[in-house]
Amino acid sequence: MSILTSPTPAATPAPASATAATPLTTTTPPVTGERKGLTKKEIAADHPTWCPGCGDFSVLALYFKLIEKRKMIHEQITTIAGIGCSSRFPYFVQAHGAHFIHGRALPFASGISLSRPDLHVFVFGGDGDAFSIGGNHFSHTCRKNIKMTYCVMDNWVYGLTKKQTSPTSPLGFKSKTDLWGAVDYPINPMKQAIAAGATFVARTTHTNPNHVLAMMEAAMDHDGFSFIECLSECVEFYEGAFDASNPRKGGVFKEVPKDHDVTNEGAAYALAGDPFPGYFGIFYKNSKPTKNAKEAEIIKGYQSKVTGLKDWQILQKNFDRMK
Amino acid sequence: MSDTIEAAAPSTGAAKVLKINEAVIRIAGNSQDGIQAIGGFLARLAGRSEQEVMTFMTIPSTISGGPSIFQVRIGSGEVLSAGDEADMLLCFYQHSYEDHIKSLKLGGIVLFDADHVVPNPAYEENYRHVGVNISSLTVEAIGGTGRDKGKNIFAMGLLAKIFDLNVPKLLKLIEERFGGKDPSLVANATTCFNAGYMHSLENLLKTFQFFDPEKKDRLQVVMNGNEALAYGLIAAGVRFGAGYPITPWSDIMELLRRELPKYGGMFIQTEDEIAAVSMALGGSYAGRVAVTGSSGPGISLKTEAIGWASMAEMPLVIVDVQRGGPSTGMPTNVEQSDLNIACFGGHGDSPRVVLAPVSVEDCFYTAIEAVNLARKYSTPVFILTDQGIATRIEAFEEPNLEKVCQDISPDFTPVAEHKPYDLSKPNGITQHIAPGTKVLSGKYPIATGLEHDELGHPTGSSKLHSLMTAKRRNKLRQLAWDFPKLKTYGPNEGQILLVSWGSGQGPVREAVDRARSIGEAISGLSLRYINPLPNGLEQIFKGFHHIFVVELNDEGTYGFGQLAALLRARYCDPRIQGITKSDGLTWKVKEILDRARTLASAKA
Numbered sequence: 001m002s003i004l005t006s007p008t009p010a011a012t013p014a015p016a017s018a019t020a021a022t023p024l025t026t027t028t029p030p031v032t033g034e035r036k037g038l039t040k041k042e043i044a045a046d047h048p049t050w051c052p053g054c055g056d057f058s059v060l061a062l063y064f065k066l067i068e069k070r071k072m073i074h075e076q077i078t079t080i081a082g083i084g085c086s087s088r089f090p091y092f093v094q095a096h097g098a099h100f101i102h103g104r105a106l107p108f109a110s111g112i113s114l115s116r117p118d119l120h121v122f123v124f125g126g127d128g129d130a131f132s133i134g135g136n137h138f139s140h141t142c143r144k145n146i147k148m149t150y151c152v153m154d155n156w157v158y159g160l161t162k163k164q165t166s167p168t169s170p171l172g173f174k175s176k177t178d179l180w181g182a183v184d185y186p187i188n189p190m191k192q193a194i195a196a197g198a199t200f201v202a203r204t205t206h207t208n209p210n211h212v213l214a215m216m217e218a219a220m221d222h223d224g225f226s227f228i229e230c231l232s233e234c235v236e237f238y239e240g241a242f243d244a245s246n247p248r249k250g251g252v253f254k255e256v257p258k259d260h261d262v263t264n265e266g267a268a269y270a271l272a273g274d275p276f277p278g279y280f281g282i283f284y285k286n287s288k289p290t291k292n293a294k295e296a297e298i299i300k301g302y303q304s305k306v307t308g309l310k311d312w313q314i315l316q317k318n319f320d321r322m323k
Numbered sequence: 324m325s326d327t328i329e330a331a332a333p334s335t336g337a338a339k340v341l342k343i344n345e346a347v348i349r350i351a352g353n354s355q356d357g358i359q360a361i362g363g364f365l366a367r368l369a370g371r372s373e374q375e376v377m378t379f380m381t382i383p384s385t386i387s388g389g390p391s392i393f394q395v396r397i398g399s400g401e402v403l404s405a406g407d408e409a410d411m412l413l414c415f416y417q418h419s420y421e422d423h424i425k426s427l428k429l430g431g432i433v434l435f436d437a438d439h440v441v442p443n444p445a446y447e448e449n450y451r452h453v454g455v456n457i458s459s460l461t462v463e464a465i466g467g468t469g470r471d472k473g474k475n476i477f478a479m480g481l482l483a484k485i486f487d488l489n490v491p492k493l494l495k496l497i498e499e500r501f502g503g504k505d506p507s508l509v510a511n512a513t514t515c516f517n518a519g520y521m522h523s524l525e526n527l528l529k530t531f532q533f534f535d536p537e538k539k540d541r542l543q544v545v546m547n548g549n550e551a552l553a554y555g556l557i558a559a560g561v562r563f564g565a566g567y568p569i570t571p572w573s574d575i576m577e578l579l580r581r582e583l584p585k586y587g588g589m590f591i592q593t594e595d596e597i598a599a600v601s602m603a604l605g606g607s608y609a610g611r612v613a614v615t616g617s618s619g620p621g622i623s624l625k626t627e628a629i630g631w632a633s634m635a636e637m638p639l640v641i642v643d644v645q646r647g648g649p650s651t652g653m654p655t656n657v658e659q660s661d662l663n664i665a666c667f668g669g670h671g672d673s674p675r676v677v678l679a680p681v682s683v684e685d686c687f688y689t690a691i692e693a694v695n696l697a698r699k700y701s702t703p704v705f706i707l708t709d710q711g712i713a714t715r716i717e718a719f720e721e722p723n724l725e726k727v728c729q730d731i732s733p734d735f736t737p738v739a740e741h742k743p744y745d746l747s748k749p750n751g752i753t754q755h756i757a758p759g760t761k762v763l764s765g766k767y768p769i770a771t772g773l774e775h776d777e778l779g780h781p782t783g784s785s786k787l788h789s790l791m792t793a794k795r796r797n798k799l800r801q802l803a804w805d806f807p808k809l810k811t812y813g814p815n816e817g818q819i820l821l822v823s824w825g826s827g828q829g830p831v832r833e834a835v836d837r838a839r840s841i842g843e844a845i846s847g848l849s850l851r852y853i854n855p856l857p858n859g860l861e862q863i864f865k866g867f868h869h870i871f872v873v874e875l876n877d878e879g880t881y882g883f884g885q886l887a888a889l890l891r892a893r894y895c896d897p898r899i900q901g902i903t904k905s906d907g908l909t910w911k912v913k914e915i916l917d918r919a920r921t922l923a924s925a926k927a
Contacts, residue, residue, distance in 0.1 A: 045767075045780075046780055091771075094765065094767055095767050098635070098770040101627055101772055104597060104628065107565075107597070107598035107599075107605065110598075111565065114563070114602075115562075115563045115609045115613075119759060140594035298584045298589070299587055299589065306585050311586055311730070315554065315724050319722075319724065322370075322545055
């Protein structure tokens, strides 16, 4: 029985006693068909514990909108997070989800994505979770191109622990751990994702809801690892951090130029180098086989050699060689 | 070679034939000489001949080459350990000769490569020396390329002659091993073997012949502990796992990476140890118990995520192939010093199950048991093996695979409502439903590491923290009732009880046999369940004056090994004492008995 077996759209029970090594049944999510998607009321769970005015509220609202607009149902979604303010996300979504440990949401989500191709795996987190404690996993999930959508709500500060310097805090930012202002050069998430080999790299900001939704949709439709950096203001510890990108606060919301070639890695990297507030939109998008597809290919190759055999019979062949 | 009987000489030669029960053969050379291959062949042959076999090997932790040994003990009766002293030493170099001659019993045979070894006259009195120009004869046999590759097979031919081994079976094994694209490989190996077998051993007066072993019901399979464990996981229905390379765990991940695709599964090599345990937990969360594993430092790195598994009540199998520690320690040596981290590693109160297989065969069945306990109780389960059991080869009765193989696919049947942390469930036992399962009430569960309510939503309630902590603990208490009743090896009362855990079982049982044969009232107790401990230990302890816990770790600050300390904390029984060592080698039977006798007389 392939582990890639997924529940059918009608969610019929999986055969309980099937032991035959059946070939891969499906690698694509079940089609929703005529089914009605969830409404906001059905998908909203606990009232968020974020501070009033937090940028994360709009990301959550737009996630609900995405689910509604794309007519997704409970059986198709999992929401995964690590640790941080933004990582409280799964509790606010009325769907299957998991709140994992600090920095390790991506490998956890990879385990789900690889074994359950029927699910849309959405991962939410913050800048500390993604680029500091989880930095290693970020690079490797990018390069392995494991299918999922990762939305980093970047607020340039550690909020849950109350104002320490984060890996994206700009130089000179005064925090409790850098009273005189941050001295370490910040990470550029766009550059890092592009250099690591991510196949979908986009940037947006919570103050432009339509743009957030457009990025989420494009990310979800991408067959591969899709990464969104969403600026999300921490009104408590870094108020006004992103004003320069918000036209309502006198800033400029500069979209990625129309003539930018999203498949051009060099051009994408150059866009990412634009000083703050920089560009918003899809910087890089390329189609490469996912790890999910490659593993499925390996399985297909091996299983063609054991067609018709039950699991125990495959194992028996190995044991026969050890006599 | 116990119980030797002189038998009539075979018709073909003048040499006398001795009937023997068992033989311990130590092969010493360098790791690139293929001495593991000879050992492997002998072990396989024993398995196919329904003999019992056990091996012991050391490998250098250098990248390539270095001194290495392989010891194989073959017996017509039960073989419990790799043997204290060798009956025969086969050595390829002067250093192998000098370093290992003392491992021979007095009067034992040393078979040496006369091209490289000059015998030491001081040893010639105590050990029978047989010199053969193994290297040059091998070169001569294959046609003088000047390279002695194949000398291991030549030497195996010599051994086949001396121990009257089954030649057709050995040739078949050679064919299976070397058969493939290049037919010259089998031809060369066969030539080497025959050259060794035909070589005249005129200065050796006797050859040996094993008694016929007891007929076994089922055929035997021959493999090492890592293989048995990995195949056990496959039989148990595990189809997803993740790991990071580290010795001696790597064999398991390599095997699973290679084999799982046949079953529609996969094993992922991750960027680090933390990613490995996290990815495996993602796999478990997705609906089917997954596996991760490691050795030494890798286990330390995984502890935070294992704490999450305790808190989130997520099933997971963690294989710990113990090696010498702490830190990088002695990567290719054996130690049982991870009991504490397996039982208690991590912050907070984080109950988990710890199992310790006692033999290679038991690795197979323990893997299945671990998966089933993880599922039933929704809990992380450690399997504590060690370098010794991982690399040693044993022959054991082939499992009935049709019967033991199981399917653990997730059940996606919609449920009316679901509370993953339902406090009303008896003994705190609950299970998760896999994502993708429809919940008709519309209330969906969250798996979490935060203290939570019954649905998995965070709580700061002190009452809930107490209740949930109790839930996680109580299910382990309940779980102990699933374990089979404990039985002593030997009578259930006497002077000394030798308690072993995991791989200590074999040498302890042999120690008990040896002691009882000379009238000493020593019994053994082998623990496979370390956390929770099985019920009924106090009753067994009552029957003995001394309780000595035999384990391969240090006596620690307070004078007790890791299991001994746990047992003392649990039973407050001052008779519990430790017999420990940390030389990186497996137990010799004599060591155990000497230590037990000394300790008993000191306490008497």
